[in-house]
Each structure stands twice: as C-alpha cells, then as structure tokens.
Amino acid sequence: MARHLITSAIPYINGIKHLGNLVGSQLPADLFARYQRGRGHEVLFLCATDEHGTPAELAAAKAGKPVPEYCAEMHQVQARIAEGFGLSFDHFGRSSSPENHRLTQHFAAKLYENGLIREVSETQMYSRADGRFLPDRYIEGTCPNCGFESARGDQCDNCTKQLDPVDLINPHSTISGSTDLEMRETKHLYLCQSQMKDELEAWIDSKTDWPVLTTSIAKKWLNDGDGLQDRGITRDLDWGIPVKRGDKDWPGMEGKVFYVWFDAPIEYIACAQEWVNAGKGGDWARWWRTDAGAGDVTYTQFMGKDNVPFHTLSFPATILGSGEPWKLVDYIKSFNYLNYDGGQFSTSRGRGVFMDQALEILPADYWRWWLLSHAPESSDAEFTWENFQASVNKDLADVLGNFVSRVTKFCRSKFGEVVPEGGAWGAQEKSVIDELTTRIRAYEGHMEAMEVRKSAGELRAIWVAGNEYLQEAAPWATFKEDPARAAAQIRFALNLIPLYAALSAPFIPFTARTMLEAMTLDADWPGDIAQALERMPAGHGFAVPDNLFAKIADDSREDWQQRFAGTRD
Numbered sequence: 001m002a003r004h005l006i007t008s009a010i011p012y013i014n015g016i017k018h019l020g021n022l023v024g025s026q027l028p029a030d031l032f033a034r035y036q037r038g039r040g041h042e043v044l045f046l047c048a049t050d051e052h053g054t055p056a057e058l059a060a061a062k063a064g065k066p067v068p069e070y071c072a073e074m075h076q077v078q079a080r081i082a083e084g085f086g087l088s089f090d091h092f093g094r095s096s097s098p099e100n101h102r103l104t105q106h107f108a109a110k111l112y113e114n115g116l117i118r119e120v121s122e123t124q125m126y127s128r129a130d131g132r133f134l135p136d137r138y139i140e141g142t143c144p145n146c147g148f149e150s151a152r153g154d155q156c157d158n159c160t161k162q163l164d165p166v167d168l169i170n171p172h173s174t175i176s177g178s179t180d181l182e183m184r185e186t187k188h189l190y191l192c193q194s195q196m197k198d199e200l201e202a203w204i205d206s207k208t209d210w211p212v213l214t215t216s217i218a219k220k221w222l223n224d225g226d227g228l229q230d231r232g233i234t235r236d237l238d239w240g241i242p243v244k245r246g247d248k249d250w251p252g253m254e255g256k257v258f259y260v261w262f263d264a265p266i267e268y269i270a271c272a273q274e275w276v277n278a279g280k281g282g283d284w285a286r287w288w289r290t291d292a293g294a295g296d297v298t299y300t301q302f303m304g305k306d307n308v309p310f311h312t313l314s315f316p317a318t319i320l321g322s323g324e325p326w327k328l329v330d331y332i333k334s335f336n337y338l339n340y341d342g343g344q345f346s347t348s349r350g351r352g353v354f355m356d357q358a359l360e361i362l363p364a365d366y367w368r369w370w371l372l373s374h375a376p377e378s379s380d381a382e383f384t385w386e387n388f389q390a391s392v393n394k395d396l397a398d399v400l401g402n403f404v405s406r407v408t409k410f411c412r413s414k415f416g417e418v419v420p421e422g423g424a425w426g427a428q429e430k431s432v433i434d435e436l437t438t439r440i441r442a443y444e445g446h447m448e449a450m451e452v453r454k455s456a457g458e459l460r461a462i463w464v465a466g467n468e469y470l471q472e473a474a475p476w477a478t479f480k481e482d483p484a485r486a487a488a489q490i491r492f493a494l495n496l497i498p499l500y501a502a503l504s505a506p507f508i509p510f511t512a513r514t515m516l517e518a519m520t521l522d523a524d525w526p527g528d529i530a531q532a533l534e535r536m537p538a539g540h541g542f543a544v545p546d547n548l549f550a551k552i553a554d555d556s557r558e559d560w561q562q563r564f565a566g567t568r569d
C-alpha cells in the first residue's frame with residue numbers, strides 16, 4: 001500500500017469560489033484522492049481557507065464585520081459548499097489556526113538562524129488621515145505602465161504588471177480616499193530566496209516528469225530579469241500572524257504580521273496538525289517529517305497557474321532553508337485558467353457561476369463531470385452553457401444514465417429484480433472483456449499521471465463500450481428466441497454497473513454511490529476484468545434506480561444563460 005499526501009491550493013477567504021477556482025485546484029485534487037483511495041492506498045487529503053492579507057480585511061469591512069468573525073463565517077460557508085461538491089478532504093483547516101501561528105513563527109526563527117531572513121529599512125506609503133501604512137490593496141492610483149486609473153498597490157489589474165505602492169501616480173487610500181499620503185521609513189523582513197537560487201534550480205531541474213506549465217513558470221521566476229528576487233514577508237496589518245522568532249518577540253517588528261504568501265503554504269503542514277487536534281488522525285509527523293516516517297510518502301499539490309511560483313520556489317525555500325527534515329513536494333499539478341462565456345471568471349466583479357449557485361441549479365456530479373472532462377490542462381478552457389448542456393446530455397444522460405436504465409428496467413420486466421440465471425459468456429462478451437481490459441488499464445495509467453482530460457475520455461469510452469454491447473447483443477430481441485442467451489446478456493450487462501460505479505466514483509461520486517446501492521454492493525476496484533464481471537451471480541438481488549441524470553432542456557439552458565450573464569452583487 002502506497003501513501004499519498006495530497007493538498008489543494010487553499011482557497012482565499014474573501015467570498016464564495018467560482019467554477020474556475022474549483023477546477024483549478026480542489027476538484028482535480030479530489031479526483032486524485034478518490035482514485036488513490038479507490039486503489040486501496042492510504043491517503044491524507046488536506047485543504048484549508050487562506051485567511052490573511054488585505055483582501056480579507058477589506059471584505060470584512062465591506063460586510064461590516066470584525067475580521068475574525070467574517071473569516072470564521074466564510075470558512076463555514078466554504079466548508080459546507082465543499083461538502084456539497086463531494087470534496088473529500090480529510091480535514092478542511094484554517095490558515096489562521098493556532099497551529100499555523102506557531103509553525104509559521106517557528107519557520108521564521110529557523111530561517112533567521114540560518115541567515116536567510118534579512119531586515120530591510122524601506123520607505124512606504126503612510127496615510128495621515130488613516131493613521132497607518134497602506135500595504136497592497138489599501139492603496140490605488142494610476143498605473144505608470146498603462147494608465148489604468150484603479151491600479152492597486154501590488155498589481156495593475158488591467159496590464160497585470162506587478163507594482164510597488166510608490167510607483168502609482170496620484171495615489172489615494174482605499175480606506176478613506178485620502179490623498180494626504182507621505183513616505184515613511186519602516187522596517188520589513190525579506191526572505192533571501194536569491195541565496196537559494198542554485199539549490200532551487202537544481203531541484204526544479206531534477207523534476208523531469210512535471211507538467212511543462214509548472215516548470216516553465218518556475219524557470220521564468222528563477223531566471224527572468226535579474227533572477228530570483230528576495231521577497232518581503234511582512235506587512236503592516238492588524239490581521240495576520242504576528243512577526244515573532246518562535247515564541248520570542250522580534251525587536252523592531254512590533255505590530256507587524258507575516259505576509260499571507262509566507263504563512264499560507266505552511267498551513268498545509270499546520271492543517272495536518274489541526275486534523276490530529278480535531279481527533280481525526282493519530283500522527284501528523286509520519287506524513288510531514290522524513291525523520292518520523294514520511295520517507296515513503298508521495299506528496300502531490302494541485303493549483304492554478306498563478307500559484308505556481310509560490311509552490312515551486314517560495315515554499316520550498318522555506319522548507320529547505322529551515323534545514324529541518326520536512327517533506328518536500330514530489331509532484332506539482334498545475335492548471336491553466338477556465339474562462340466564462342467570452343471573458344474571465346472574477347470574484348471581485350462577481351462574473352461567472354459560483355459554487356453555491358451551481359449547486360442550486362444542478363447536482364454536483366453534473367458539474368464535476370463537465371469541469372473535469374474540460375479541465376484547462378494544456379491551455380485555457382472556456383465554459384459555455386451550450387457546451388455544458390451538450391456534454392451533460394450526451395455523456396451522462398445518453399451514455400451512462402441510459403445504459404443503467406435500459407439494463408435494469410429490461411431485467412425487471414422479463415426476469416424480476418434479480419440477476420437472471422442461464423447461458424454463458426460467448427465471443428461477444430469476451431471481446432467486450434478484452435476491450436475493457438485494455439481501456440481500464442489505460443484509464444489507470446492516465447489517472448496515475450493525473451492526465452485529467454485523458455482519464456475522462458477513457459472513462460467515457462468505457463461507458464460507450466457497454467452501450468454498444470447492449471445495442472449489438474439486443475437482449476430484447478434475443479429474448480424471443482433464446483431466453484437463456486438473453487439472461488446471460490443481461491447478467492453480463494448488469495455486472496457492468498458495479499464495475500462502472502467503481503471506475504466512475506472519482507469523477508461522479510454521488511451517482512456511483514446510487515449505482516452501488518441499487519446493486520447492493522460495495523465499490524471494488526477491478527483487477528481481472530472477467531472476474532470483476534462475476535461479482536453479481538445469478539440470484540443476486542438489485543433495485544432499479546431512479547434515472548441517474550435528467551437531460552438539460554433548451555429553455556433551462558436559456559434561463560441560466562440569462563441569469564448568469566450579469567454580475568453578482
């Protein structure tokens with residue numbers, strides 16, 4: 001039995017996530033976790049909310065709530081929606097947890113001891129009206145690069161250039177609107193990533209099997225311009241993890257917190273501690289410390305492309321720089337972007353379909369199937385309602401749903417709700433077994449390689465094979481001349497249902513469960529396919545399930561198209 005540690009990029013706290021966020025991180029991570037569990041391996045699958053930083057403070061202010069209260073509420077909301085989508089986290093933690101506070105301060109102490117954190121005096125924008133410094137999104141002004149008028153202190157949303165607040169033309173505070181700003185001297189900590197460039201580059205170069213998207217982004221950050229830069233890891237904010245060296249104060253850093261991108265990935269480790277402290281697991285160290293049993297763990301991370309630099313460079317710099325035996329990631333699966341109907345999904349502008357809305361209109365498996373079978377792997381992908389409707393109706397309703405419905409209903413009408421006796425597998429069945437054997441082994445290969453679209457394509461072909469068999473065998477015709485032969489055909493087709501359920505569970509777990517319950521069986525990953533198709537012998541009882549999928553009608557599609565054309569408030 002192998003051991004898999006799996007983490008999804010942790011969703012930011014400032015609102016409900018959209019379908020792009022889902023398919024770029026949590027959903028493919030869940031697919032992989034469910035697959036590895038299905039194969040009988042030991043899995044620890046972790047996710048959490050990412051709760052620090054200026055957008056959280058601003059969102060809380062907009063909601064008229066204290067930040068801790070806002071974050072606690074949003075965490076609950078996200079946890080509930082994740083459950084609705086069947087995201088099978090072993091624990092859904094919080095980056096604001098006491099565990100993460102301690103661990104982040106611990107890493108800072110180690111990095112400092114190892115000469116990898118330096119203190120820098122710099123000038124920063126200070127707002128006299130607000131009585132505070134204005135980091136990142138607390139300041140807006142005109143972009144010096146493109147002239148966009150609402151560029152933020154850390155980035156221009158129009159031309160995407162990374163900015164420093166001091167670069168902005170006509171800057172103003174987003175808290176009070178005040179333009180009464182001045183440059184003031186302040187001290188910050190920098191993580192000396194540049195010192196670790198060679199070590200990081202050698203490590204990245206050793207990952208020859210990683211997606212090109214992952215390594216190319218890492219290489220760009222390592223080598224573009226002046227090469228890998230040191231990063232400021234502290235901020236003048238109220239909400240966050242106080243800057244300390246372990247449990248000791250850090251002279252000169254009073255009132256400052258760590259930058260969100262320093263503490264967020266450390267939450268992957270802290271989350272395992274939260275999992276233990278919540279009474280769900282016995283030992284976090286055997287997943288995370290190579291000196292405590294994590295040597296045989298395979299660690300895989302899932303994320304969208306904008307998160308790649310932090311996971312390929314900054315977090316590994318933290319881990320390696322600590323000099324302690326923490327587990328490093330083995331594989332980083334990254335995704336391009338999913339776009340929405342001719343534009344981008346956007347949380348701040350409320351554009352697209354959000355996870356709560358999706359569940360209001362259709363069951364989770366419809367979304368899971370479409371999103372995963374259209375995952376933005378080799379390039380950006382686009383959600384359109386036409387494509388969604390076509391693929392749900394064709395793949396789910398016409399192929400899988402129809403197969404299960406035809407087989408079970410025909411059996412009930414001719415033989416009752418019990419697997420019929422008589423006849424034996426012939427050439428037709430053997431050829432289906434051969435085809436399925438080839439396809440299932442290919443499916444396993446794609447799933448192991450985390451090739452999400454290819455896996456979906458193979459799974460669809462496996463479903464199609466059942467439909468084609470039924471079409472050719474035509475038990476409704478056979479039954480008239482040779483009832484024993486028809487019984488064998490139906491027995492064969494019925495046995496495909498639990499096989500399909502086991503294979504499909506990573507993609508559509510709710511439907512897979514319905515299929516297994518109807519067949520009164522547990523999921524069992526098929527080894528030898530001929531044997532797997534003997535699991536329900538003659539006499540085994542089953543129930544005809546309700547239709548697994550309803551087709552999406554044109555007028556529903558049009559309604560939704562209208563409803564989601566604008567922006568959500």
Ligand SMILES: Nc1ncnc2c1ncn2[C@@H]1O[C@H](COP(=O)(O)OP(=O)(O)OP(=O)(O)O)[C@@H](O)[C@H]1O
Pocket residue numbers: 009010011012013017018019020021022023024025302303304305306307335336337338339345346347348376
């Ligand atoms: N359109 C998209 N398609 C695929 N993945 C995405 C998309 N937008 C964001 N992601 C990924 O979703 C995950 C969670 O994102 P996060 O909660 O941090 O929001 P975000 O990156 O600020 O995006 P947004 O501002 O659109 O909400 C990250 O791994 C991110 O890379």
Ligand SMILES: [Zn+2]
Pocket residue numbers: 143144145146147148151156157158159160161
């Ligand atoms: Zn710009």
